[in-house]
Amino acid sequence: xxxxxxxxxRYEHKFLVTPNKTVPALYPESPEFxxxxxxxxxxxxxxxLEWACVLAIKPHLDSSNELSLGTHINVSHEAATPPGLMVxxxxxxxxxxxxxxxxxxxxxxxxxxxxxxxxxxxxxxxxKFESKLNxxxxxx
Numbered sequence: 001x002x003x004x005x006x007x008x009x010r011y012e013h014k015f016l017v018t019p020n021k022t023v024p025a026l027y028p029e030s031p032e033f034x035x036x037x038x039x040x041x042x043x044x045x046x047x048x049l050e051w052a053c054v055l056a057i058k059p060h061l062d063s064s065n066e067l068s069l070g071t072h073i074n075v076s077h078e079a080a081t082p083p084g085l086m087v088x089x090x091x092x093x094x095x096x097x098x099x100x101x102x103x104x105x106x107x108x109x110x111x112x113x114x115x116x117x118x119x120x121x122x123x124x125x126x127x128k129f130e131s132k133l134n135x136x137x138x139x140x
Contacts, residue, residue: 075117
């Protein structure tokens, strides 16, 4: 991690909501999900907020040795967004405690605030993470 990774870092990311990012598409094998409204799914919205955080810190990591993983998310989903609207995530790095990062996150769809809350990520060594993951795979 570079010494440029500091609180106050802000990033904005935009994404056009398409039908394949709506509730029925979240678990297409679920008949229960197929019956729900075609709006931006909370699960995809969480991924979108994580994506914005990943992009925000990417220039501040050693890309050959480090990556970040989400460890905690606490967000509200405040308004429904139909396909065709552009959503914008705004993230700000609030705290850096060693390898633990805490962000303020929010998103809007041009009409409403659709999400707000916090997200934590942890910076890990790629090789060590892969080694642990391979060990776990070996126990299948």
